Amino acid sequence: MFKETFAANLKIARENKRYTQQYVADVLSISRSNIGKYETGTLEPNLETIGQLAELYQVSTDWLFGFVK
DSSP states (O other): OHHHHHHHHHHHHHHHTTOOHHHHHHHHTSOHHHHHHHHHTSSOOOHHHHHHHHHHHTOOHHHHTTSOO
């Protein structure tokens, strides 16, 4: 449940900011393909990257994991 929610919320957060996967990859210095894999749930980011994504998207990690609506 959390894995699917996390992946879906990552994509929602990125789209709400109107960022491309390439933009996020460039800002975080990771590959664009990894961003896509995070958003499909085929790859899980490490804790540092989760924090960076939450900060970039201006959302809480609790929201990313689906703990709050």
